Amino acid sequence: MAFLIFRYNQDDGKLTSVTPYDEIPYGFENQDNAVGIEYDYDPETEFISALVLSEDKTTVTNKYPEKTVEEQKELWQQEIDQAVFSHNLNICVGIIKSQVRVLIEKLRFSELRAVELDALNGNNDNQITLARWRVAVRDANNAHEQLLLSSVTTQEQLDQFNLNWSEKFLSENPVPEFD
Amino acid sequence: MARTITSKATAISTRTQDPYTQPAFAVYGSHANSHGSGFICYNHNLEIHSVFTGDSNNAYSRFRSQAGGGAPEFYNNYNNSTYMECHGVPSSNSEYVSNTCNTGYLGHQNLFSATEYSSAAGYITTDAGRQRKSECFRDVMTIVNEENQDYAIFGYANGTSGTLFSAGPRSAMRYYGEMLQSGIRRFNIIRTGGTDYNGCHGSGCYNVKTKKLAIIEYNTSTGRIRPTVWNNVPDLRSLSLNGEAQYFGLTQRSAAYTNQTGGPAYQFFQDTANRTLYNEGTHNLSSYSGTAEARYRHQTVLCDNGKIVSFTMTPSNGCVVHRWNADGTYEGEVWNGSWTTSYGYEQGSRFGARWQVTTSGKYVWAYCPSYYYGAGVYWVCIRVSDGKFIKFQSNDSTHGRASAPIGMNSMIWTYTANADGPGIYWKVWELDYYLAILADGATVGLDDNYTNYVLDCPTNTTNYPTIVPAMYDTSMFHNNTTPRTIK
Numbered sequence: 001m002a003f004l005i006f007r008y009n010q011d012d013g014k015l016t017s018v019t020p021y022d023e024i025p026y027g028f029e030n031q032d033n034a035v036g037i038e039y040d041y042d043p044e045t046e047f048i049s050a051l052v053l054s055e056d057k058t059t060v061t062n063k064y065p066e067k068t069v070e071e072q073k074e075l076w077q078q079e080i081d082q083a084v085f086s087h088n089l090n091i092c093v094g095i096i097k098s099q100v101r102v103l104i105e106k107l108r109f110s111e112l113r114a115v116e117l118d119a120l121n122g123n124n125d126n127q128i129t130l131a132r133w134r135v136a137v138r139d140a141n142n143a144h145e146q147l148l149l150s151s152v153t154t155q156e157q158l159d160q161f162n163l164n165w166s167e168k169f170l171s172e173n174p175v176p177e178f179d
Numbered sequence: 180m181a182r183t184i185t186s187k188a189t190a191i192s193t194r195t196q197d198p199y200t201q202p203a204f205a206v207y208g209s210h211a212n213s214h215g216s217g218f219i220c221y222n223h224n225l226e227i228h229s230v231f232t233g234d235s236n237n238a239y240s241r242f243r244s245q246a247g248g249g250a251p252e253f254y255n256n257y258n259n260s261t262y263m264e265c266h267g268v269p270s271s272n273s274e275y276v277s278n279t280c281n282t283g284y285l286g287h288q289n290l291f292s293a294t295e296y297s298s299a300a301g302y303i304t305t306d307a308g309r310q311r312k313s314e315c316f317r318d319v320m321t322i323v324n325e326e327n328q329d330y331a332i333f334g335y336a337n338g339t340s341g342t343l344f345s346a347g348p349r350s351a352m353r354y355y356g357e358m359l360q361s362g363i364r365r366f367n368i369i370r371t372g373g374t375d376y377n378g379c380h381g382s383g384c385y386n387v388k389t390k391k392l393a394i395i396e397y398n399t400s401t402g403r404i405r406p407t408v409w410n411n412v413p414d415l416r417s418l419s420l421n422g423e424a425q426y427f428g429l430t431q432r433s434a435a436y437t438n439q440t441g442g443p444a445y446q447f448f449q450d451t452a453n454r455t456l457y458n459e460g461t462h463n464l465s466s467y468s469g470t471a472e473a474r475y476r477h478q479t480v481l482c483d484n485g486k487i488v489s490f491t492m493t494p495s496n497g498c499v500v501h502r503w504n505a506d507g508t509y510e511g512e513v514w515n516g517s518w519t520t521s522y523g524y525e526q527g528s529r530f531g532a533r534w535q536v537t538t539s540g541k542y543v544w545a546y547c548p549s550y551y552y553g554a555g556v557y558w559v560c561i562r563v564s565d566g567k568f569i570k571f572q573s574n575d576s577t578h579g580r581a582s583a584p585i586g587m588n589s590m591i592w593t594y595t596a597n598a599d600g601p602g603i604y605w606k607v608w609e610l611d612y613y614l615a616i617l618a619d620g621a622t623v624g625l626d627d628n629y630t631n632y633v634l635d636c637p638t639n640t641t642n643y644p645t646i647v648p649a650m651y652d653t654s655m656f657h658n659n660t661t662p663r664t665i666k
Contacts, residue, residue: 007575007626011597017555017575025571025624026617034627048518048574073519080576084270091266095259098213102246163259 002041004060006053008033018051047072085155092163093145099166100141104134106175113178129176140169198656199223202293202649204583204591205301206603207276208636209244209265216244216254216263217637220293220300220649223586225607225634228649229293229300232637253305262289262306265642269553269579269595273526277579277595277645278553279546283533284321285331285351287647288313294650301647313529314359315351318381321480322415323563324388325540328653330419333358333365334383334394336475341370342378342394344448346419349650368394368448371407371456375400380524382477384487385415386563387540393481395489397474402465404477406457406487406503413444457487457507468495472523477501478534478545486510486566490545490559492532494523498547498557502566513620516557516572518549526552535648537588538656542610544582544590549574556580558625560590562614569617571625580625583648587656592625595643601631603644 002020009016010033020041028036035053039060050072052063064072107130114126144165152158203223209216217232233244233254243250246258257263261274269275276289286292289309291302304312318333333354335343345358345365358365370376375398382395382404392409447453467473478490485505493499497517502510524531532547541563549555555575561568573580578595585591588611594604606629613623636644 005624007573009577009596010601011599016577017573019572019574021572021622023622025622025627026569026613028624028627031627049576077520081271084268084272087270088267088272094213094266098245101213 001038003036004039004041004048004051005034005036006057008035015052018048020048043069045069047076049073049076081155085158088155088158089148089152092148092158092161095163096141096145096148096165099164100137103137103166103170103175107134110176110178114176117178126176126178133173133176136173137169140165196655198652199586200226200228201295201651201655202228202297202300203585203651204646204648205229205293206634206636206644207265207287207290207301207647208598208638208642208644209263209276209303210638210640210642213245214640214642215638216303218290218293218299218301218647219635219637221634223651225585229298230637231299231301253303257303257305260306262309263303265636265638265644268577268643269548269551270577271551271554273522273530273552275553275579275643277581277643278530279548279556279579279581280316280530280533280553281579281645282535282581282583282648283316284319284535285312285316285349286650287645288316288351288529290647292647292650295652295655309529310527311355312351313527315354316533317476317524317528317531318345318354320381320383320385321478321534321536321543322385322387323480323536323540323543324386324483325416325536326654326657327416328536328538328540330416332383332385332415332419334368334379334381335359335365336380337367337378339370339377340367341396342368342383344368346415346444348420366442366445366448368409369451370396371451371454372396372398372405372459376405377475379404379475379477382475382479382489384479384481385412386481386483387416388483389481389485391481393479393487395477395479397464398459399465399474401459402463402474403460404464404489404491404501405459406479406489408455408457408481408485408487409448409453410455411453413447418444455507457503458509460501460503460509460512462499462501462512464491464493464499467493471525472531476524476531478532478543480543480545480561480563480566482561482566483564484566488513488559488561488566488568490532490534490547490561492521492523492547492557493517494525495520497521497549497572498532498559500559500568500570502568513568514559514570516549516570518555518572518574519576520551521548522552523547535582535584535590537584537590537610538653539587539611540653542588542590542614544610546580546582548579550576553579556625560610560614560623567614567619569613569621569623571623573626575626578643579645581645583646591646593646594626594629595645597641598636598644599639599641602633602635603646604629604631605634606630 205218205220220228333345376396464473487503500514534545544560546558
């Protein structure tokens with residue numbers, strides 16, 4: 001008989017670990033994010049991470065019934081890999097988006113000059129130039145983000161994907177400057 | 180009432196400083212692509228020591244941690260590199276800063292530590308920098324019963340010749356630059372196990388109280404390990420900090436030579452009359468998928484009573500704890516934690532088992548990831564006086580664990596979960612208490628009853644921070660009237 005502890009993420013309630021112990025770990029108490037239960041665990045027939053708790057957290061079941069230990073391990077690994085890939089994909093979307101901010105920050109001085117010159121000239125030509133550049137930045141970002149989401153489906157592809165779109169954009173679309 | 184001002188000097192006979200006000204660890208967070216990066220350092224009372232944080236925007240009178248617009252060189256060039264970022268979880272990734280194997284006696288592989296004299300809470304290095312530092316984390320051997328933990332000893336696997344031994348300051352980069360790169364300040368300790376024995380990396384322990392040095396050797400024929408204990412060894416702290424001591428007796432040469440082959444320390448470790456051989460263990464370490472880690476790295480504690488406890492990461496199996504009796508007989512494998520795929524230093528020197536020691540020098544904890552490169556943990560804490568140990572395992576495929584010594588006999592244990600809101604998850608464990616009340620080999624619930632919403636991390640939004648152990652003056656915790664004196 002083993003004492004299993006199921007630990008859950010405090011943020012989203014997802015199961016983060018199932019660990020077998022030969023005794024109740026010192027200091028352990030059942031809590032919302034950690035549930036301990038005695039279970040007749042046999043590592044010869046069950047992979048520990050294939051075990052889950054029922055919704056009322058009273059019964060242990062195997063989420064891959066009828067599978068060998070090796071098959072259970074493989075199925076579990078596939079789930080983990082998919083979760084990691086999704087997480088990493090989100091991070092990469094964030095990295096792509098963050099380049100918009102970096103580029104737009106480069107306009108600070110140009111924005112001041114554009115307003116000043118347009119006031120003197122009685123038009124808004126320079127401000128329109130800046131607005132168009134900002135729109136182009138966002139369009140380039142959206143296109144790159146879309147390219148990532150539509151073309152990358154595996155971690156290997158993600159590792160190869162070049163997230164830096166802003167360098168090429170800047171070389172083709174220099175920051176507008178006004179004399 | 181008017182004060183009397185005199186020009187006469189005031190005599191001060193004693194000067195005191197509270198050792199607990201020294202830095203203990205820094206929380207490191209980085210979301211440099213948009214949400215800032217930096218360090219918040221806490222002292223041994225968990226009060227603030229120092230802060231060093233960069234802004235993701237250069238308009239707010241702080242240094243900029245985001246690429247572009249004048250960020251410092253490393254932040255500018257390596258921004259968004261996974262090795263310094265906290266926006267991802269270790270899981271099966273090999274790079275993240277919060278990997279379980281990233282902290283150790285030498286601090287943090289990817290980051291620099293605060294010291295008792297530093298004003299900043301920490302700083303970053305480059306990808307190449309952490310690779311170099313990690314070679315030192317691989318080689319550093321344990322030191323126990325030491326009040327002055329200002330030095331480190333290193334062992335480099337030298338094949339059938341034995342163990343290339345170095346002693347120097349407690350500095351990963353000093354070891355890398357002077358010993359690994361330049362090849363000075365090191366000499367070979369002969370292998371003593373027998374014909375098939377090879378030297379290992381970082382597999383030894385210096386017990387200051389008993390003046391003994393244990394060295395583990397690996398038998399390539401049987402797949403087993405065997406300790407040698409060197410008795411009445413020279414003062415290794417003196418050897419470490421007074422570099423010239425290693426060269427006493429050397430002859431000036433006109434011809435080139437590589438490793439040191441002279442001096443009293445070298446001579447001592449060539450004489451087999453100075454050593455006691457323990458029996459070979461019976462656990463075959465040659466069959467694990469990550470053979471180099473299992474064969475050639477053993478986090479070892481030489482206890483005051485002569486027992487030896489050794490923690491070995493066994494990649495894609497878990498870990499094995501061996502223990503030898505004081506008479507040199509092998510007690511056996513006292514724990515084999517197991518779960519799933521994991522990797523040791525055969526995948527790179529930045530992976531594998533690590534160790535740390537309490538300020539008192541009386542409790543050593545050794546640990547390694549349980550999932551791939553840096554998630555989950557196998558952990559043991561060994562009482563130096565008698566070899567009693569407690570253990571913990573977490574089958575966590577997502578997050579890492581990071582720890583540091585705090586106070587005299589305690590360890591701060593942190594869980595690198597999402598700190599967006601709660602800050603870092605932590606708990607201080609009084610190791611002398613738990614080693615006293617728990618049975619030998621008992622399990623302690625390190626992942627239970629974390630505290631959060633107390634220790635902030637220097638970034639925001641979704642992030643998985645880690646901690647960086649500080650390099651403080653441990654002698655101040657002891658009644659040592661002449662700290663830092665080198666004999």
